[in-house]
Amino acid sequence: MRGSFCAGLVELSRRRPFLFLTGDLGFMALEPLQAALGDRFVNAGVAEQNMVSVAAGAASVGEQCWTYSIAPFIYGRPFEQIRNDVCLHDMDVKLVGNGGGYGYGVMGATHHALEDYGVLLTLQNMRVYLPAFADDVAPILERMADDPHPAYLRLGRCEKPAGLALGAYAPWRRLLEGKAGVLVVAGPNAGTILALARELSPIERPEVWVVSELPFETPPKACLDRIRRTGALFVVEEHVRQGGVGQMLAHALMTQGVGPRTFRHFHAAGYPSGLYGSQAFHRAESGIDARAVLAEIGQMVPA
Amino acid sequence: MDDAGYFPGSALAMIKARLLKMHFDARVGHIGGNLSCIDAVAHLHLQVMLEDDVFVLSKGHAAGALYATLWATGDITEAELLSYYKDGTHLAAHPAARWNRRIRFGTGSLGHGLGLATGVAFAKRLRHEAGTTYCLMGDGECQEGSIWEAAAFAQHHGLSNLVCLVDANGWQGFGRTGEVGGAAPLAGRFRALGLQVEEIGGHSSTALDLALRRRSEGPLVVVLDTVKGHGVSFMEDRMEWHYLPMSPDQYDLALQELEAA
Numbered sequence: 199m200r201g202s203f204c205a206g207l208v209e210l211s212r213r214r215p216f217l218f219l220t221g222d223l224g225f226m227a228l229e230p231l232q233a234a235l236g237d238r239f240v241n242a243g244v245a246e247q248n249m250v251s252v253a254a255g256a257a258s259v260g261e262q263c264w265t266y267s268i269a270p271f272i273y274g275r276p277f278e279q280i281r282n283d284v285c286l287h288d289m290d291v292k293l294v295g296n297g298g299g300y301g302y303g304v305m306g307a308t309h310h311a312l313e314d315y316g317v318l319l320t321l322q323n324m325r326v327y328l329p330a331f332a333d334d335v336a337p338i339l340e341r342m343a344d345d346p347h348p349a350y351l352r353l354g355r356c357e358k359p360a361g362l363a364l365g366a367y368a369p370w371r372r373l374l375e376g377k378a379g380v381l382v383v384a385g386p387n388a389g390t391i392l393a394l395a396r397e398l399s400p401i402e403r404p405e406v407w408v409v410s411e412l413p414f415e416t417p418p419k420a421c422l423d424r425i426r427r428t429g430a431l432f433v434v435e436e437h438v439r440q441g442g443v444g445q446m447l448a449h450a451l452m453t454q455g456v457g458p459r460t461f462r463h464f465h466a467a468g469y470p471s472g473l474y475g476s477q478a479f480h481r482a483e484s485g486i487d488a489r490a491v492l493a494e495i496g497q498m499v500p501a
Numbered sequence: 502m503d504d505a506g507y508f509p510g511s512a513l514a515m516i517k518a519r520l521l522k523m524h525f526d527a528r529v530g531h532i533g534g535n536l537s538c539i540d541a542v543a544h545l546h547l548q549v550m551l552e553d554d555v556f557v558l559s560k561g562h563a564a565g566a567l568y569a570t571l572w573a574t575g576d577i578t579e580a581e582l583l584s585y586y587k588d589g590t591h592l593a594a595h596p597a598a599r600w601n602r603r604i605r606f607g608t609g610s611l612g613h614g615l616g617l618a619t620g621v622a623f624a625k626r627l628r629h630e631a632g633t634t635y636c637l638m639g640d641g642e643c644q645e646g647s648i649w650e651a652a653a654f655a656q657h658h659g660l661s662n663l664v665c666l667v668d669a670n671g672w673q674g675f676g677r678t679g680e681v682g683g684a685a686p687l688a689g690r691f692r693a694l695g696l697q698v699e700e701i702g703g704h705s706s707t708a709l710d711l712a713l714r715r716r717s718e719g720p721l722v723v724v725l726d727t728v729k730g731h732g733v734s735f736m737e738d739r740m741e742w743h744y745l746p747m748s749p750d751q752y753d754l755a756l757q758e759l760e761a762a
Contacts, residue, residue: 248616248650255620
């Protein structure tokens with residue numbers, strides 16, 4: 199997705215000025231953006247707190263600012279700067295984190311972002327964007343640019359199945375029909391889950407939805423109706439349980455008096471074995487890999 | 502400035518008297534750190550700053566000095582000032598954001614102001630906009646690492662439209678700055694980053710004017726040698742006046758001393 203992100207911002211820069219600050223990251227990725235932006239591309243160095251404060255200060259003058267780093271470094275280290283300087287002032291500052299969830303794999307826990315959007319969504323005026331596919335990035339950038347408020351963009355690795363024809367981007371999309379309950383996925387894991395679910399018959403598989411914008415008050419009516427009808431809801435996200443999509447969705451359903459008989463939240467478990475590996479390794483340890491998710495759904499909702 | 506009855510004499514004396522009254526009426530502290538910087542805050546706003554200039558109060562606990570000054574410039578009304586510390590006020594103990602054009606940023610957590618001011622200065626230069634951005638910090642505040650991130654950024658980008666003032670009153674929350682945070686001179690730390698530094702008597706408007714005139718290329722740091730609780734004998738250079746409210750007798754005595762000064 200990083201390539202789509204760079205290309206999308208280059209395209210955006212042709213239509214509107216903005217300031218881009220990176221925390222010393224972007225080698226072999228952001229050079230085209232650097233060339234396109236000139237003096238509006240700033241390497242702010244290994245100083246994320248200052249990068250965010252500078253962005254807030256520049257936004258107060260009227261500059262839309264995009265800040266970029268590896269995901270945990272853009273929301274963890276400068277959290278108070280995000281809270282006070284950006285969100286309390288409702289500044290037009292965008293935070294872009296590359297490698298959401300276990301995206302940085304064997305780089306280790308310090309480079310993972312398992313609580314990013316949960317943490318950020320506790321802040322005022324903040325919106326979160328979770329592209330599931332590389333094709334989502336350009337329309338999401340447009341939406342972020344058009345909304346002059348704080349926002350966080352969590353980038354990952356595109357896992358779009360070969361041959362999948364995606365419809366137009368929307369915050370909620372139904373990717374696959376199925377009878378075995380409703381499965382809501384956040385983030386790129388949707389692609390791998392979709393690829394495996396397509397191999398199952400409609401009776402054996404859940405209806406697969408992907409959600410890409412947070413927070414939400416309610417799922418769309420079509421999704422809600424299917425949850426009501428099937429009585430089974432499953433949520434998958436590469437994020438810890440607290441503050442994630444699962445809790446948000448459960449709250450939304452409770453508020454509307456919708457109570458599925460079956461509910462299972464598949465979420466990041468951290469590092470249960472104390473061992474490290476690829477993104478796939480950590481997904482498997484958490485039980486959020488496609489095979490484990492669909493197998494458990496198959497047991498909970500027998501065909 | 503529709504209430505000139507508190508104190509005769511200069512605008513600065515009136516601002517100081519009003520600062521004391523605000524704190525006495527509200528029965529609150531933070532007076533010492535307000536009195537150490539109010540000379541600089543008031544002088545900048547009354548005599549130095551132009552319409553395009555921006556002021557960032559990084560040491561947000563000196564909000565009283567800023568409020569009293571902005572009352573004197575007409576940017577805060579008498580009614581607003583009377584609401585200081587009360588329910589439903591805009592005038593919290595630390596400046597709140599988004600209600601007054603002269604208070605661009607809400608501050609209070611230390612170490613944020615210089616980064617914000619640097620961002621303002623950077624963007625204004627990028628957009629070819631006029632104006633100098635002034636940022637006032639405390640010396641204890643300079644223990645925050647974000648200050649040095651910002652100072653390095655400002656120096657690297659040669660932001661000659663940025664002036665950073667440090668209210669060096671020698672005290673912080675629970676001790677003397679030299680005892681808590683190390684004795685290395687602040688001016689030397691900023692100079693080591695390649696910044697121009699001027700060290701002046703922090704209660705002299707003339708010295709401040711001269712320091713600002715000596716500004717050359719890049720950002721300027723002015724270290725203000727100040728006294729906590731300046732102008733009130735029983736408050737001067739005493740840590741407790743970071744916290745204590747004044748009794749009626751202390752308030753009367755403080756006003757008398759400021760009047761006699």
